[in-house]
Amino acid sequence: MRAMVTVGRADVPKVLSVAKLRKEYGGKAAVEGVSFEVGRGEIVGLLGPNGAGKTTTINMVLGVLQPTSGTIHIQDLDLAAQRSAALALTNFAAVYSPLPGNLSVYQNLRVFGLIYGVKSLGARIAELLEQFDLVKYRDVKCGVLSSGEQTRVALAKAMLNRPHLLLLDEPTASLDPATARDIRARIREFAARDTGGVLWTSHNMYEVEEVCDRVLFLARGRVLLEGNPRTLPGEHGQASLEELFIAVAREPLALERS
Numbered sequence: 091m092r093a094m095v096t097v098g099r100a101d102v103p104k105v106l107s108v109a110k111l112r113k114e115y116g117g118k119a120a121v122e123g124v125s126f127e128v129g130r131g132e133i134v135g136l137l138g139p140n141g142a143g144k145t146t147t148i149n150m151v152l153g154v155l156q157p158t159s160g161t162i163h164i165q166d167l168d169l170a171a172q173r174s175a176a177l178a179l180t181n182f183a184a185v186y187s188p189l190p191g192n193l194s195v196y197q198n199l200r201v202f203g204l205i206y207g208v209k210s211l212g213a214r215i216a217e218l219l220e221q222f223d224l225v226k227y228r229d230v231k232c233g234v235l236s237s238g239e240q241t242r243v244a245l246a247k248a249m250l251n252r253p254h255l256l257l258l259d260e261p262t263a264s265l266d267p268a269t270a271r272d273i274r275a276r277i278r279e280f281a282a283r284d285t286g287g288v289l290w291t292s293h294n295m296y297e298v299e300e301v302c303d304r305v306l307f308l309a310r311g312r313v314l315l316e317g318n319p320r321t322l323p324g325e326h327g328q329a330s331l332e333e334l335f336i337a338v339a340r341e342p343l344a345l346e347r348s
C-alpha cells in the first residue's frame with residue numbers, strides 16, 4: 091500500500107490544529123508525533139484499531155491529559171497557554187462519560203449550562219430540548235432513559251455552549267440503526283451551520299463513510315493515512331473502507347515503510 095497524506099482545504103479556517111503531539115506512559119509512546127487539522131464545517135473521523143491512541147489524542151485536545159510534547163490550538167488559541175478560553179470553544183460527548191443519572195434532563199442541562207456560563211440559559215435549554223426531541227423527557231431522570239435518549243441528551247449538553255470544536259468518541263455505539271441515523275443527521279446539521287468542526291471516533295466504517303468529510307487512520311500512535319473516506323480505499327487498492335481499515339490494522343509497518 092502507498093502512504094498518502096492529503097490535508098483539508100487550505101482556504102477553510104481551522105477550528106483545531108494539532109502539531110507533533112506526543113504522549114508517553116512510563117517511557118512508552120501511546121501517541122507519537124501526531125499532526126492534523128479540523129476545518130470549520132468539517133467532520134473528521136479519527137479511526138484506528140483498539141489501542142491506536144484515539145482516546146488519548148481526544149483527551150489531550152480536551153485538556154484532560156497533558157501532552158508530553160507538541161501543541162494544540164483551538165482556533166488561534168494555544169491550549170497550553172490560554173486553556174480556559176480555548177476550552178470554552180470546545181465540548182464533547184462520549185458513551186463512557188454518561189450524565190449524572192439521578193438528575194433530570196432539564197437539571198443536567200441547567201447544571202452544565204451554569205458551569206459553561208451560557209447566557210439566556212433557559213431559552214437555550216428550551217431550544218435544545220426541541221431540537222433533540224427531548225421535550226417529553228424534560229423532567230425524567232437521565233438514569234432511566236434508553237441509550238438512544240441518553241445519547242440525545244449528551245449531544246444537547248455538548249451543544250449548550252455552541253462549541254466551535256465538537257469531540258465525539260463513538261457517539262452512536264450501542265444505538266439501533268434508526269436512532270444512529272437520526273444522531274448522525276443531527277451532527278451533520280451542526281457541521282452544516284459552518285461555525286464548528288467535528289472530530290469523531292467510530293469503529294463503524296459504514297457510518298464513517300456516510301458522515302465524515304475526511305478520515306485519519308491512526309495505528310500505534312501515528313497517523314498512517316489521511317484522506318476522503320469514499321476515495322481512500324480505491325487509492326490503496328482496497329474495495330471498501332472496512333477492508334482498508336483491516337489492512338492498516340494488520341500491517342501498519344507496510345505503510346510506515348512506504
Ligand SMILES: Nc1ncnc2c1ncn2[C@@H]1O[C@H](COP(=O)(O)OP(=O)(O)OP(=O)(O)O)[C@@H](O)[C@H]1O
Pocket residue numbers: 115120138139140141142143144145146147
Ligand atoms: N493511563 C495509561 N497508562 C498507561 N498506558 C495507557 C494509559 N492510557 C492509555 N494507555 C495505552 O495507550 C495506548 C492507546 O490507548 P487509547 O485508549 O488512546 O487507544 P484507543 O485508540 O482509544 O483504543 P480503543 O479503540 O480501544 O478505545 C494503549 O496501548 C493503552 O494501553
